[in-house]
Structures are given as C-alpha cells and as structure tokens.
Amino acid sequence: xxxxxxxxxxxxxxxxxxxxxxxxxxxxxxxxxxxxxxxxxxxxxxxxxxxxxxxxxxxxxxxxxxxxxxxxxxxxxxxxxxxxxxxxxxxxxxxxxxxxxxxxxxxxxxxxxxx
Amino acid sequence: xxxxxxxxxxxxxxxxxxxxxxxxxxxxxxxxxxxxxxxxxxxxxxxxxxxxxxxxxxxxxxxxxxxxxxxxxxxxxxxxxxxxxxxxxxxxxxxxxxxxxxxxxxxxxxxx
Numbered sequence: 001x002x003x004x005x006x007x008x009x010x011x012x013x014x015x016x017x018x019x020x021x022x023x024x025x026x027x028x029x030x031x032x033x034x035x036x037x038x039x040x041x042x043x044x045x046x047x048x049x050x051x052x053x054x055x056x057x058x059x060x061x062x063x064x065x066x067x068x069x070x071x072x073x074x075x076x077x078x079x080x081x082x083x084x085x086x087x088x089x090x091x092x093x094x095x096x097x098x099x100x101x102x103x104x105x106x107x108x109x110x111x112x113x114x115x
Numbered sequence: 116x117x118x119x120x121x122x123x124x125x126x127x128x129x130x131x132x133x134x135x136x137x138x139x140x141x142x143x144x145x146x147x148x149x150x151x152x153x154x155x156x157x158x159x160x161x162x163x164x165x166x167x168x169x170x171x172x173x174x175x176x177x178x179x180x181x182x183x184x185x186x187x188x189x190x191x192x193x194x195x196x197x198x199x200x201x202x203x204x205x206x207x208x209x210x211x212x213x214x215x216x217x218x219x220x221x222x223x224x225x226x227x
Contacts, residue, residue: 090159
C-alpha cells in the first residue's frame with residue numbers, strides 16, 4: 001500500500017537477541033511511524049521520524065530504538081528482545097497537504113514472536 | 116491510560132442492519148478524528164474522517180456523528196454487508212498531525 005514495504009513479514013526470535021525491522025517507502029514522505037498492535041490495546045506509537053536523523057519517542061518506546069539514515073528507510077530495533085515485545089508491528093507514513101487533513105497510510109505489518 | 120475509549124469490543128449485526136461503534140475522548144487538543152478499517156493480515160486503512168467543527172460526515176454507507184460538547188463520536192454503517200466484517204478503530208490526532216492515538220478496536224461480524 002502506498003509504496004510501503006515492511007520486512008520481514010514474520011520473524012521468530014529468542015529472548016535477549018537484538019532484532020531489526022525495516023520499513024521502506026518509495027514516495028519520499030517526510031514523516032514515518034512505528035506502531036505495535038496488541039489485543040485490547042489497539043495500535044500504540046513506539047517512535048516516529050520527521051526527517052533524516054530526526055526522531056522522537058512515542059508512548060511505548062522503552063526497549064526500542066530507531067534510525068533513519070535515508071528518507072526512504074526507517075528501522076526499528078529491539079535492543080534485547082523480550083516476550084512482552086511479541087506483537088504485530090506496523091510502519092506508517094503521513095502525507096502532508098492531504099485533503100482529509102492528516103493522511104496516515106500503514107504497511108502490511110511484521111508479526112514478531114519472541115520465544 | 117487510554118486517551119480514546121472505544122466500545123463495544125465486538126459486535127454482531129445481521130446483513131442489512133446498522134452497525135454502531137462509539138468512541139469518547141478527553142483531550143480537547145485533538146483536532147482530527149479518523150476511523151480505520153482493518154482486515155486480517157493487513158494494516159489499518161483510512162475509512163472516513165471528521166474535524167470537530169462538523170457534526171456529521173457521510174460517505175456512502177458510512178457516517179460519522181460528532182458531539183463536541185460531549186467529546187464523543189461514533190461510526191454508523193448502514194445496510195451492513197458481510198464484506199464489512201473487519202476490525203474498526205477510531206482514532207484522534209493532535210500535535211499538528213504527529214500524534215495519532217487509537218481506540219482499542221471493535222471486531223465487527225456481519226452475518227447473513
């Protein structure tokens with residue numbers, strides 16, 4: 001959707017290992033976001049970026065870091081994966097100047113299982 | 116602390132019926148209220164959205180009703196169809212568009 005590719009789509013990893021998820025966009029949008037989706041919580045913002053090397057924390061940022069060295073790529077790293085980080089992770093971009101106001105478009109998600 | 120409260124958690128509606136999902140918020144800084152539809156294995160997709168200076172917005176079978184004084188808004192799906200079976204999220208935006216806060220979601224099933 002809207003040129004957003006998340007990789008990998010599925011991953012199983014062991015507790016304590018570092019994990020990096022990648023979000024790639026092809027439309028040169030300035031704003032990119034990482035959310036996690038858990039039952040009973042909806043989607044919660046982890047980190048977001050408003051430009052190359054410009055990032056900020058969301059509401060559930062503990063245990064996560066991000067990097068954005070190029071406009072098109074936004075990486076999410078779990079520094080030392082824990083079982084509580086088992087979740088579905090979504091990347092999103094935000095269009096500016098959208099007629100609806102704030103047009104967020106989401107990728108298809110990465111299902112991460114920490115065992 | 117859930118800034119956007121959504122109910123019900125799940126909903127079963129007969130084909131042709133009206134589906135109603137309700138949301139409430141506390142933060143008066145929210146200035147944009149979108150609804151998202153999500154099918155299994157997919158990311159949320161924008162369905163319809165409203166700004167707080169409007170009390171109602173209709174797009175096809177989908178209508179948002181907005182009550183600014185009560186800080187509540189709802190999604191109405193008229194003539195519900197089996198293809199509408201999905202999870203629906205209300206959301207609210209603030210911070211100049213940088214903070215999109217979701218409700219907890221409603222799983223809708225439309226039965227034949």
